[in-house]
Amino acid sequence: MSNQSSVEILTEWDIVAARQLGRNVAKELGFGTVDQARITTAISELARNIYLYAGQGRIEIQQLSENGIKGILIIAADQGPGIPDIRKVMEDGFSTSGGLGAGLPGVKRLMDEFKIDTIPGEGTDIRATKWLR
Amino acid sequence: MSNQSSVEILTEWDIVAARQLGRNVAKELGFGTVDQARITTAISELARNIYLYAGQGRIEIQQLSENGIKGILIIAADQGPGIPDIRKVMEDGFSTSGGLGAGLPGVKRLMDEFKIDTIPGEGTDIRATKWLR
Amino acid sequence: MVHKIENQYKEILNQYMQRQSEQNLYVGQNFSRQLISENISPEEVISVHKAAMQEIYKDLPDVVWHSFDFLIEMMINYGLALQERQSLLQRQEEIRVEMDLAANVQETLLKTSLPVLEGLDIGLLSIPAKKMNGDYIYFISDADGHAGIAVADVIGKGLPAALCMSMVKFGMDSLNNSPATPKEVLGVINRVVEKSIDDSMFVSMFYGRYDADNGTLTYGSAGHEPAILYRAKTAEFSELYAKGLLLGVSPAAVYEEHTVQLEQNDMVVMMTDGVTEGRTDEGFIEREVLFQLIEEKKDEPAQAIVQHVYDELERMQNAQLHDDFTLVIYKKVSM
Amino acid sequence: MVHKIENQYKEILNQYMQRQSEQNLYVGQNFSRQLISENISPEEVISVHKAAMQEIYKDLPDVVWHSFDFLIEMMINYGLALQERQSLLQRQEEIRVEMDLAANVQETLLKTSLPVLEGLDIGLLSIPAKKMNGDYIYFISDADGHAGIAVADVIGKGLPAALCMSMVKFGMDSLNNSPATPKEVLGVINRVVEKSIDDSMFVSMFYGRYDADNGTLTYGSAGHEPAILYRAKTAEFSELYAKGLLLGVSPAAVYEEHTVQLEQNDMVVMMTDGVTEGRTDEGFIEREVLFQLIEEKKDEPAQAIVQHVYDELERMQNAQLHDDFTLVIYKKVSM
Ligand SMILES: [Mn+2]
Ligand SMILES: [Mn+2]
Ligand SMILES: [Mn+2]
Ligand SMILES: [Mn+2]
Numbered sequence: 001m002s003n004q005s006s007v008e009i010l011t012e013w014d015i016v017a018a019r020q021l022g023r024n025v026a027k028e029l030g031f032g033t034v035d036q037a038r039i040t041t042a043i044s045e046l047a048r049n050i051y052l053y054a055g056q057g058r059i060e061i062q063q064l065s066e067n068g069i070k071g072i073l074i075i076a077a078d079q080g081p082g083i084p085d086i087r088k089v090m091e092d093g094f095s096t097s098g099g100l101g102a103g104l105p106g107v108k109r110l111m112d113e114f115k116i117d118t119i120p121g122e123g124t125d126i127r128a129t130k131w132l133r
Numbered sequence: 134m135s136n137q138s139s140v141e142i143l144t145e146w147d148i149v150a151a152r153q154l155g156r157n158v159a160k161e162l163g164f165g166t167v168d169q170a171r172i173t174t175a176i177s178e179l180a181r182n183i184y185l186y187a188g189q190g191r192i193e194i195q196q197l198s199e200n201g202i203k204g205i206l207i208i209a210a211d212q213g214p215g216i217p218d219i220r221k222v223m224e225d226g227f228s229t230s231g232g233l234g235a236g237l238p239g240v241k242r243l244m245d246e247f248k249i250d251t252i253p254g255e256g257t258d259i260r261a262t263k264w265l266r
Numbered sequence: 267m268v269h270k271i272e273n274q275y276k277e278i279l280n281q282y283m284q285r286q287s288e289q290n291l292y293v294g295q296n297f298s299r300q301l302i303s304e305n306i307s308p309e310e311v312i313s314v315h316k317a318a319m320q321e322i323y324k325d326l327p328d329v330v331w332h333s334f335d336f337l338i339e340m341m342i343n344y345g346l347a348l349q350e351r352q353s354l355l356q357r358q359e360e361i362r363v364e365m366d367l368a369a370n371v372q373e374t375l376l377k378t379s380l381p382v383l384e385g386l387d388i389g390l391l392s393i394p395a396k397k398m399n400g401d402y403i404y405f406i407s408d409a410d411g412h413a414g415i416a417v418a419d420v421i422g423k424g425l426p427a428a429l430c431m432s433m434v435k436f437g438m439d440s441l442n443n444s445p446a447t448p449k450e451v452l453g454v455i456n457r458v459v460e461k462s463i464d465d466s467m468f469v470s471m472f473y474g475r476y477d478a479d480n481g482t483l484t485y486g487s488a489g490h491e492p493a494i495l496y497r498a499k500t501a502e503f504s505e506l507y508a509k510g511l512l513l514g515v516s517p518a519a520v521y522e523e524h525t526v527q528l529e530q531n532d533m534v535v536m537m538t539d540g541v542t543e544g545r546t547d548e549g550f551i552e553r554e555v556l557f558q559l560i561e562e563k564k565d566e567p568a569q570a571i572v573q574h575v576y577d578e579l580e581r582m583q584n585a586q587l588h589d590d591f592t593l594v595i596y597k598k599v600s601m
Numbered sequence: 602m603v604h605k606i607e608n609q610y611k612e613i614l615n616q617y618m619q620r621q622s623e624q625n626l627y628v629g630q631n632f633s634r635q636l637i638s639e640n641i642s643p644e645e646v647i648s649v650h651k652a653a654m655q656e657i658y659k660d661l662p663d664v665v666w667h668s669f670d671f672l673i674e675m676m677i678n679y680g681l682a683l684q685e686r687q688s689l690l691q692r693q694e695e696i697r698v699e700m701d702l703a704a705n706v707q708e709t710l711l712k713t714s715l716p717v718l719e720g721l722d723i724g725l726l727s728i729p730a731k732k733m734n735g736d737y738i739y740f741i742s743d744a745d746g747h748a749g750i751a752v753a754d755v756i757g758k759g760l761p762a763a764l765c766m767s768m769v770k771f772g773m774d775s776l777n778n779s780p781a782t783p784k785e786v787l788g789v790i791n792r793v794v795e796k797s798i799d800d801s802m803f804v805s806m807f808y809g810r811y812d813a814d815n816g817t818l819t820y821g822s823a824g825h826e827p828a829i830l831y832r833a834k835t836a837e838f839s840e841l842y843a844k845g846l847l848l849g850v851s852p853a854a855v856y857e858e859h860t861v862q863l864e865q866n867d868m869v870v871m872m873t874d875g876v877t878e879g880r881t882d883e884g885f886i887e888r889e890v891l892f893q894l895i896e897e898k899k900d901e902p903a904q905a906i907v908q909h910v911y912d913e914l915e916r917m918q919n920a921q922l923h924d925d926f927t928l929v930i931y932k933k934v935s936m
Contacts, residue, residue: 020288034648041677106681153623167313174342239346291674298675340633351686368760425703436771
């Protein structure tokens with residue numbers, strides 16, 4: 001079972017819209033204040049990556065339910081330049097040391113599951129899930 | 134010019150007394166809430182080290198004034214076993230990874246100046262200063 | 267500067283208190299990044315927050331202000347942990363620089379030169395999984411038309427493996443310009459490794475020696491991944507297996523050697539287990555996959571084949587090498 | 602468990618709110634350590650704090666609760682930075698393990714055996730400043746009563762220096778059992794280093810060769826710290842200087858050699874610059890200090906003298922070695 005909705009990311013305002021959508025869904029699913037804030041931060045980070053590096057793309061929020069456990073899935077998809085060196089962007093301190101934000105390792109930490117597919121020149125698809133405990 | 138007072142450390146209650154003394158002096162000197170808390174934490178850490186590793190010792194608090202700049206000096210002195218490997222205790226993560234507290238690197242970070250003298254079998258003398266800016 | 271931060275914080279907080287909108291939170295969180303990058307500790311954030319609240323809502327009961335004081339005290343240790351992170355990041359960067367330099371030294375130390383022999387086309391690629399390569403290739407060539415090659419893999423990775431490799435290299439140096447056979451080479455290096463190395467450190471090695479006079483390859487193996495022979499005439503693959511213990515296990519180890527006759531366009535594919543034990547989402551890479559990749563480019567120069575195999579295997583593994591990858595092809599071509 | 606933490610927090614906060622005593626803050630701060638060790642993030646602390654306040658003071662105005670929500674949002678990035686610290690600590694531990702293993706391998710790789718010669722008492726100590734030793738001692742002895750010793754120092758420390766050392770060692774191995782003179786030894790190793798090493802990597806080396814037949818020491822130096830000669834008869838110290846470029850600078854470098862006649866109880870003290878360039882609060886350690894330390898123990902075995910010098914110099918430097926420390930004494934004793 002899944003229930004979805006999405007936001008096109010073109011301007012910085014769309015980042016806020018994606019955050020709002022994610023927070024609403026997280027709240028509705030029953031996540032607590034801290035988890036709502038974490039999910040929202042993860043969305044913010046992914047949307048910001050699209051805005052900054054791909055120019056445009058889409059954030060999709062799905063409600064999940066597996067074996068009676070509810071969860072939220074964030075999909076961030078773009079047709080941007082892709083990530084040439086995944087090992088590097090997933091390294092601690094690569095993006096955060098300058099205080100540039102959580103970066104992809106941050107998103108991975110904020111959520112329970114994290115998967116990244118990227119093809120240089122074709123785009124990037126990131127999926128991150130958090131389960132309600 | 135200096136103005137001093139001290140607390141003998143024998144029981145855990147004395148740690149609290151040393152903290153209180155330090156906080157009072159820090160407040161009196163004009164340190165803000167955050168710096169008061171930091172100075173107190175440094176004292177707490179040093180007093181706790183005495184309590185845990187030397188059994189007994191003394192925390193001395195001095196008010197400093199150099200070239201019109203005021204400061205606070207903490208002296209932690211004991212006749213305990215001394216520190217066999219200073220390099221090790223000053224290493225990050227050595228004492229803190231288990232959440233055991235700030236450790237000596239923490240005290241060093243909380244204060245502006247830090248000096249340690251230790252002779253195995255004879256005892257340890259630690260001096261830490263913070264200046265009022 | 268602190269004053270500027272206090273004012274900005276008050277402004278952002280004030281906006282949020284009026285509307286509690288997502289927009290306000292977004293602005294707040296971006297601001298928190300800036301605070302982290304300026305090394306503002308969490309206890310300072312609470313203190314700034316308290317001061318801002320006192321200005322905006324001066325009439326709140328005292329318990330509110332006390333509650334913030336308590337939070338400040340609770341955050342001091344968190345602030346220290348964050349400072350520790352800064353120094354750990356710095357330390358990590360220093361180690362990275364040292365590793366890079368060491369990898370450079372290793373490269374210079376271990377360099378070997380490709381033999382140039384008429385009628386033999388050599389392709390070669392060696393990619394480390396981490397900074398330091400624990401695989402090693404060494405060529406021994408002489409003026410009599412021999413092209414000897416050692417392909418070695420230290421059991422273990424990183425630094426210790428790199429140090430071990432330098433030992434193998436100097437062992438091989440001592441053999442240079444001597445017309446040693448695989449059996450002899452493996453025997454000598456086995457004694458070097460056995461004598462000097464920790465009990466837990468072993469090396470696998472394939473040694474092949476091509477004789478340009480008659481187009482034969484003589485080979486031996488010390489517990490190493492078998493080489494593959496490709497017969498151009500029948501388009502068939504077979505393994506070049508030779509019995510032998512890992513180097514360093516026993517000083518008395520004896521090594522076999524065998525000889526094969528190479529014909530026009532035949533290939534000998536030598537490798538380390540990093541090539542065959544690459545893992546994909548579906549499990550290990552099958553030998554047949556390797557055969558197929560080689561066959562796809564069989565008519566190209568040896569270097570192009572080697573590069574093709576690497577590119578495709580890397581793609582299948584999502585660019586994550588689990589082990590050092592070394593692949594060498596000897597291709598017999600027309601003189 | 603989270604429930605237990607919430608209750609404990611509420612209890613501690615409640616106590617503090619009633620009395621605001623130092624005792625309460627001490628308890629609170631100890632509790633905050635426990636929270637850190639259980640990986641409770643700062644945003645969770647704020648959330649627990651808010652919940653506790655809501656239970657104790659349910660009638661506070663909404664702005665108080667909104668203000669905590671804002672703080673939670675501000676703390677998320679702080680929480681992430683803290684988690685990063687955890688993984689950095691883990692990574693640091695992994696590197697430590699790898700370094701220890703590498704230091705072990707290096708030790709095995711570089712091991713050399715002390716010559717046993719009637720009439721010659723040898724004392725030796727080599728202490729690295731970091732994990733890996735960039736100083737190196739190598740003995741070459743033969744059956745004809747010669748005790749050759751190389752004392753080397755790589756310019757540079759840590760990993761790259763360690764790799765470089767293994768090269769020197771294998772260069773020396775190739776000379777083993779040959780009756781080479783200092784001039785020849787330095788010439789050979791100079792060419793090995795020059796050929797194989799990065800342009801920025803140099804090695805200084807002292808080579809001394811003691812001849813038991815006639816009690817002479819022949820020595821040469823490649824830009825190395827001069828050795829010291831102690832004359833037992835006059836209780837005087839002098840330097841054994843020899844001209845020569847650092848190894849690796851030029852393939853054409855030529856090395857001098859000189860010979861001194863040793864008498865009963867005379868000593869030759871060889872070292873690296875880590876011995877003489879130790880720094881105390883008052884500046885560099887003077888050579889006279891070294892002379893004095895040696896003289897204090899001049900009648901004891903060479904090993905006791907070496908140990909005494911190290912202990913005292915270490916004490917003067919507050920146990921902080923700035924460079925690798927290597928000290929060797931050859932003492933002529935009665936047969
Ligand atoms: Mn390996
Ligand atoms: Mn391997
Ligand atoms: Mn050195
Ligand atoms: Mn040195």
